[in-house]
Structures are given as structure tokens and as C-alpha cells.
Amino acid sequence: MRAEQNSYGQVVNSFYELEPAYVDYYRKEMGKKAWLIGPVSLCNRNVEDKAERGQKAAIDEHSCLNWLDSKKPNSVLYVSFGSLARLKPKQLLEIACGLEASNHSFIWVVGKILESAEKDEPKENCLPDGFEERMMKTKKGLLIKGWAPQLLILEHAAVGGFMTHCGWNSTLEGVCAGVPMVTWPLSAEQFYNEKLVTDVLKIGVRVGSEEWTSWNIERKTMVGRKKVEAAVERLMGGGEAAEMRRRSKELAEKAKRAVEEGGSSYNDAADLIEGLKSRRKAEVGSAGK
Secondary structure, eight states, X not given: OHHHHHSSOEEESSOGGGSHHHHHIIIIISOOOEEEOOOGGGGOOSHHHHHHTTSOOSSOHHHXXXXXXXXXXXXEEEEEOTTTOOBOHHHHHHHHHHXXXXXXXXXXXXXXXXXXXXXXXXXXXXXXXXXXXXXXXHTOEEEEOSOOOHHHHHTSTTEEEXXXXXXXXXXXXXXXXXXXXXXXXXXXXXXXXXXXXIIISOOEEEOOOOOOOOTXXXXXXXXXXXXXXXXXXXXXXXXXXXXXXXXXXXXHHHHHHHHSTTSHHHHHHHHHHHHXXXXXXXXXXXXXX
């Protein structure tokens, strides 16, 4: 709070058209300065930047894209809970069973496993027997264990949904790709991001995650396979899903226009630079007196 009060303003990785009511309230009602200069992920223009985003991908991006090329448009669900989240083996088991039961193709970034307090819960049991072999044989699922080329995956025409922990970077990347989401918040501000996605923007469905904990703390509750399957069916089906996909595509276009010359984020970035230059000039002039 003190840092915010003493600051010149805030630079935000977002764009005005995504949340205009909140931006207007912050600027006008609260009297705060804010420059929305995002989505910054749109600065990644070439394949290498999109694939790595600061880290080396755990899978060759070409093999990943070839797998996606074999799928129909909007037929694949991308599943990732970010780089910090830790899920216990039983929760991973429920996710796997729910994904398989949905009968939709998927790419699942299997993250790091949380060490469970239950001694009878070995890591080896985090996936159903024969799960990986079945997914490889049927080409229904692609598992990535490690860093994934998320931007490349999300923008592929075959991807029609994104199961996400609602971290802000991932949420924005989903918006930029025009992909609706299954929301599964875990920690931090992610439950607020879920409300934005599902209630305000109406481009997502909740899986039913209700327990907030720190990213490295074991959860007392678990989302069952039936809820996973139901959420995937809602997002990847017709009717409601088609409307969410339409709204998602509209937001993606607005995001792209925002960072182009003359767009809201482009103008905010220019205003920020000019403001800082003027402020610096005034400080130098004042010091010389």
C-alpha cells in the first residue's frame, strides 16, 4: 500500500478494451495513474521467441506442431497449470481420468508433483495404468513433462480450449489466442481472474476449484474426474461453446489492435515515456536552481 501511494503510477500488462470499467474506476474514481501497455506476449513475433519464452521447451516444437496439424480445428484442449503449481498425485489421477473420459484430444503439460503427506500415495500412481501408452497409440493425448511452447500451442488452429490455473500471464495469452478457458484457480489472485473470465468476459467455464492455498501447500479438497469431464464437455461442445469461442476471437482482435500503432496500449506506452521524460526534465531543472 505504501509503495502504491508513493509511486508515480502503475504500469500494467493488460489492455483497456479487456477491462474498461475497472480501468476507468481506477483512474477517475481513485485518482490513480495507470498505463496499460499489454498484452506483452504479443511482442514475441518469431517462432523461437514463442517456443521458449525464456526457457528451453521440454518438447521439440516441430513435433508438437505436427501433432496439432493432424487434428481438426478447435478440437484440442490445452491443459497447463503454470510453472509454480504443485498438484498431488491423486489430483493428477483425477485430471487424467476426466480428460480420457471426455473423449476430446488434448495436450497436457504435467507439472511438478506435490509431495503428499499420505505415505501410501507414491508418485508413480499419478496416472492411470497404461494411460500414456493409450494416448500415444490412439493419438488422443500428448503429454509434456516440463516447459511447453505455450504461445505456439495456443495460437494453433486445432486448439479450441485452454484449461488453466488463471495466472494472469496465462489468462492473457489465452485471450490473445482467442481461446476460451476451463478455469481452475489455485492461489494468489487467480480466483479474481476466474471471475473476470467467466462472469465478466464470459469466455470460460468453471471446473469447480474453490479452495485457495499457497502454491506449495497441499489442498484439503480435490476436483473429481466427473467435474473435469463435464467442464471439458461444456467448453469443447457446441452451442454455448460456440458463443464463447466467438467472444474469445473478438477479444483477440482487440488485443492485437491495442498494441499496434494508434492502439490503446501503444498510446499508453508513448504517454508513459513522454511523462517520464518530462518528469526527469523537471527534476533536473529543479536541482539546478
